[in-house]
Amino acid sequence: MTTERRYHDMGGLPAGPVERTEHEFEPWEHKTDAIVRLLSEPGRGPLLRVDEMRRAIEEMGGNIYDELTYYERWIAATTNVMLEKGVFSVDELGKAIEAVRAKQRAAGGEVAEG
Amino acid sequence: MSTEHPHNHSHDHGHDHDHSGAPKQPDTEDRALTYHAAMADAVADLLIAKGVFNADELRAKIETMQSRTPALGAKVVARAWVDDGFKQRLIQDGSSAVAELGLDPGPAPLTVVENTAETHNVIVCTLCSCYPVFLLGKSPDWYKSREYRSRVVREPRTVLAEFGTDIAEDQAVRVHDSTADLRYMVLPCRPEGTENLSESELTTLVTRDSLIGVIECKSE
Numbered sequence: 001m002t003t004e005r006r007y008h009d010m011g012g013l014p015a016g017p018v019e020r021t022e023h024e025f026e027p028w029e030h031k032t033d034a035i036v037r038l039l040s041e042p043g044r045g046p047l048l049r050v051d052e053m054r055r056a057i058e059e060m061g062g063n064i065y066d067e068l069t070y071y072e073r074w075i076a077a078t079t080n081v082m083l084e085k086g087v088f089s090v091d092e093l094g095k096a097i098e099a100v101r102a103k104q105r106a107a108g109g110e111v112a113e114g
Numbered sequence: 115m116s117t118e119h120p121h122n123h124s125h126d127h128g129h130d131h132d133h134s135g136a137p138k139q140p141d142t143e144d145r146a147l148t149y150h151a152a153m154a155d156a157v158a159d160l161l162i163a164k165g166v167f168n169a170d171e172l173r174a175k176i177e178t179m180q181s182r183t184p185a186l187g188a189k190v191v192a193r194a195w196v197d198d199g200f201k202q203r204l205i206q207d208g209s210s211a212v213a214e215l216g217l218d219p220g221p222a223p224l225t226v227v228e229n230t231a232e233t234h235n236v237i238v239c240t241l242c243s244c245y246p247v248f249l250l251g252k253s254p255d256w257y258k259s260r261e262y263r264s265r266v267v268r269e270p271r272t273v274l275a276e277f278g279t280d281i282a283e284d285q286a287v288r289v290h291d292s293t294a295d296l297r298y299m300v301l302p303c304r305p306e307g308t309e310n311l312s313e314s315e316l317t318t319l320v321t322r323d324s325l326i327g328v329i330e331c332k333s334e
Contacts, residue, residue: 011240011291015264018276022254028151031158033252034175038167047166050294054242070243070258072150079157088160096156101147110146 007062029071036078048081056080179247186217187249187299188320190226192313195304201228208299212249220248220297225290228301229330233286236274236327237298238266244292246299250325257326267291277328300327307333 005013039048056077057065068076082088088096101111162169190212194201204211208224224246227235239245240263245253256262266273270287274280281287290298302324308316323329 008241010260010264011238012268013264015261018256018259018261018265018273020254020256020277021259022256025252026145026151028154030176030180031172032154033179034172035154035158035161037179038171038175039161044166054294057242066260068150070255071154075150075154075157079153082157082161087166088164092160093153093156096160097149097152100152100155100159104147104152111152112146112148 006058007065008058025071028075032071032075032078036074039078039082047085047087048078052081053077179252182248183251184249184320184322184325185317187246187322187325188317190215190217190249190299191301191320191325192316194226194301195316196313201301204301218248220246222295222297224249224297224299226299226301227288227290227327229303229327231285231303233288234274234281234327234330235288235290235298235300236266236270237290237292237300238263239292240264240267241291242294244294244297246297246325249299250322254322274328277323279329299325302327302331305331305333 036048036053038044040046040050053074057073060068060073060076060080064076065073079093083090083093104111158172161167162172190204193215194204200211200214203214204226205228208226209219211226212219212224222244227237229235237245238257243253243258243263245257247253262273267289270289271281274287292298302320304316305319308319311319319331319333321329321331324331
């Protein structure tokens with residue numbers, strides 16, 4: 001057995017100075033937070049348990065984990081759990097994302113690449 | 115959860131108002147829509163279309179969580195400063211004591227750790243980013259950073275000094291590592307010279323960062 005750590009298990013490791021960063025949360029971040037809380041309510045199954053959420057975050061891979069912001073991890077992990085459970089399909093998700101982007105373009109807004 | 119929105123629209127797609135529930139923020143409306151922002155909107159739309167929740171429930175949940183700010187934590191602390199019986203109950207069982215004030219401590223058990231002349235407390239979640247969100251609102255970015263999570267458990271005095279908090283040599287520092295099933299909040303020391311302040315005046319001295327434990331409360 002190795003005692004090698006997983007990437008999220010960072011307590012006690014060396015790192016740089018703490019920069020006191022914060023930002024105003026964007027509407028999609030508030031929405032992501034609310035989605036997670038609604039899915040976690042017992043009345044909805046719950047469709048998402050905290051351990052499922054953590055497992056989905058902890059298996060996304062170290063590079064992705066470090067690249068994504070906090071709520072990007074949350075929505076990516078939540079989406080993966082919903083796909084696993086068949087709440088919606090990859091095809092439905094792709095179409096829904098395209099619809100959101102089309103709506104943004106139609107409103108004269110920009111859509112980021114990637 | 116019941117909501118009190120007067121309208122009762124159907125949740126099909128294509129109607130022209132924003133049914134997503136997120137409040138408008140002019141300064142972010144102009145930004146390019148990122149992949150993950152589009153994903154959040156798409157997932158909300160799909161879950162609404164599937165009937166998992168409805169748009170009013172989503173909107174209400176966003177509003178509820180936006181109403182959670184450090185002012186709630188401050189209210190708990192000020193009560194503890196003026197009412198020793200409450201303080202004892204708060205330390206014994208944080209969730210029940212918070213509920214006594216008519217506040218919602220959230221689903222995870224809350225443990226309140228008291229700063230004293232002998233001991234300074236600070237909270238972290240090294241494995242993820244657990245935080246007493248129901249009393250403090252969403253956590254700041256630095257709380258979730260690799261730097262804070264990695265270092266505060268190993269060299270808390272150095273990290274606290276980076277926040278301008280110098281801990282005396284003879285004062286112990288306790289670092290509390292939260293888990294998905296347990297939340298911590300710090301009960302800071304009541305600043306000297308505040309004996310004549312009312313409970314509501316005291317709440318204004320309690321900052322978010324003092325409830326995390328990276329700074330102490332000051333008398334002004």
